[in-house]
Amino acid sequence: MEKRQILIADDDAAIVAALDILCDGKGYATTTANSVEQVNYLVKKQDFDLVLLDMNFQLDTTSGAEGLALIESIRNAQPLCAIVVMTGWSSVELSVEAMQLGANDFIEKPWENERLLSIIANQLKLKDSRSQSEKLAQHNQLLQKSSSDNQDYIAQAPSSSQMLNTALQVAQSELSIVIYGDNGTGKSLLAKKIHHMSSRAEQAFVSVNMGAIPESLFESEMFGHVKGAFTDAKADRAGRFELADKGTLFLDEIANIPLSQQAKLLRVLESKEFERVGGNKTQIADVRVICATNADLTALVEQGKFRRDLLFRLAGIDITVPALKQRQHDILPLAQQCLQKWVNKYQKSQIQFSVLAEQALLAYDWPGNVRELQHCIERAVVLCQGETIEPSDLRLTLDVVSGGADASEHAQNNTTFDSDMTLDDIEKQVIIQRLDKYKGNAIETAKSLGLSRSAFYRRLEKYQL
Incomplete structure (x- = not known):
């Protein structure tokens, strides 16, 4: 001791x-x-x-x-x-x-x-x-957020139903999990579902976007720091491992962790021990780790960009979330779920989809997956003038609906902004459309916008994209 x-x-x-x-x-x-x-x-x-x-x-x-x-x-x-x-x-x-x-x-x-x-x-x-009371207060805040994020996971299509059954089978185990899937498919939502179905459901679910952490702040974010450890360390701060103790730690965009930091992550995963930056006390964190990525980690290992031993430690089991276009049976139930969410948020009267609007939703290719569907429905709820959402409210062009090769480019070239939109609204819409153009590729999207990777991810978090 x-x-x-x-x-x-x-x-x-x-x-x-x-x-x-x-x-x-x-x-x-x-x-x-x-x-x-x-x-x-x-x-x-x-x-x-x-x-x-x-x-x-x-x-x-x-x-x-x-x-x-x-x-x-x-x-x-x-x-x-x-x-x-x-x-x-x-x-x-x-x-x-x-x-x-x-x-x-x-x-x-x-x-x-x-x-x-x-x-x-x-x-x-x-x-x-x-100290324990302060930690408990932080823990309770995380629990409240985790509870509020716990919504039904739609999985009626054969591909998604099979995937969800596998996820629920391993939820009760302590196996670490890597969730694969394209951007916007709902990997983080699946991670939360696994947490809520596990024996750790009463503990915290802590999510961290590995692509948004500057390399210089990696240890501080993950392991915490003591006051005075570096210039901006104005007070003691708990890291993500400490906050997730006894619960689940979700590492999103795990492929984006710098190679130089992977050994530090491996050490705490193997020993469960870490020290705050600038501190001299060894702490222990009992966490269940779930990761998500749209990259091929095995290919990154072969390229020397990802540690093989870290992949072995993370990948107790792999789960792949199918793209929305492969989940036709889920599109309308997901749309209804989104509709109810935005109607409640914007305090609208009851709204429903017209038959033509439902046909348009089913015909669309959804290159941005569930994330794109969510924003499409939010926009429709805001623009809808009556009690029925029509295809025009969805703003899905004919080229896009028909799945044409130039659909994303067409949408990009026909960007329109309402006169009462704020700068934040405009920036959010541009990012969404640019993500569509580059089929969810975050790196290419960031380059096209002239943003660094960390600056781009900060905007994704700001607009909850």
């Missing part, structure tokens, strides 16, 4: 030595400081469980002003750290002020060893409780 980290801050060398011996005898790891500057430096660079803080650092000073200022500084740097203040010039007013600023307890000099050790032990327990 790792030693608890205690910072002893006092300008009296004899007091520091006595506290150091006392704490060391109880198995605590101690760091010492004898000035305000040292304390401020250390709390920004190292993670402490508790600080024993003198209230005065200058000779002939009894006001406690230095200690009060340090309490605020420590609390800003390490919100969960326990602070026990000490002074030889105790007063009720100073005690109250110290507690109001964030101190957890107060002791007079000279102290009784047993009383001080009891205070330290109690404050460390309370600090652990605060």
Whole structure:
């Protein structure tokens, strides 16, 4: 078990030595400081469980002003750290002020060893409780989001029905899963379905788009960081593995993880151990991993772009989600599901599809798959003037409906924008149409828009594409 980290801050060398011996005898790891500057430096660079803080650092000073200022500084740097203040010039007013600023307890000099050790032990327990409460709050937020995302998975077509049966068979196991499929086929939705059908359903489902993480922030995003670990680390932050502990971690676009980071991912998958960036505590995460990609991972292994041992570790079983054009029986049920979703969101009166609109939906090739269908229905709900959606509301051109080779290009060249659309609305529509043009290829789409990969993925997340 790792030693608890205690910072002893006092300008009296004899007091520091006595506290150091006392704490060391109880198995605590101690760091010492004898000035305000040292304390401020250390709390920004190292993670402490508790600080024993003198209230005065200058000779002939009894006001406690230095200690009060340090309490605020420590609390800003390490919100969960326990602070026990000490002074030889105790007063009720100073005690109250110290507690109001964030101190957890107060002791007079000279102290009784047993009383001080009891205070330290109690404050460390309370600090652990605060840490657990914060983690539980984050966990509950993830559970609420996961629950709200849990919708019925439409699988009436033979190809999708067979796929779903396989997914549900392995849901109760602890096997890691790789979900293959074109962009927009609903891989993330299937991952959530597997989670909700597993023994981990009451725990968190944490999703991360591997293509959207800059290489320089990979470790921070996945494993978390402590305050001061790097320039922008303003506070401690839990990583995705920590948040997904006991639950499911969904790694979308797994093929986009840089080769240089794959070894770090492999290590935590094999050992279940990791450290926050800048931290010195080894943590354990019990997660079930589900990955998704539209790439051929085996081919990437042969090309030297993906580690073979990582693929073996991830691919307990492979599941392929068929394209929407291969799921004809699912198109209308999916459209109805989308229709109800957007009607509720936009608070519209009950709307239904006309027979011709349904025929148009069935005739369309859906190069953007389920994602394109969702946006098509959303647009139709917004544009529909009555209680029936007609083909004109769907805005599926004849070339597109007939599945012509130039359908995507035709749609791209006939882009129209409503006069009341915002810049965000226009950008979202352009991205959707460009994705259609490049048949869901994210890299080609990003290049055509003049965007970096990470900038493009940030926009996909922004517009929930």
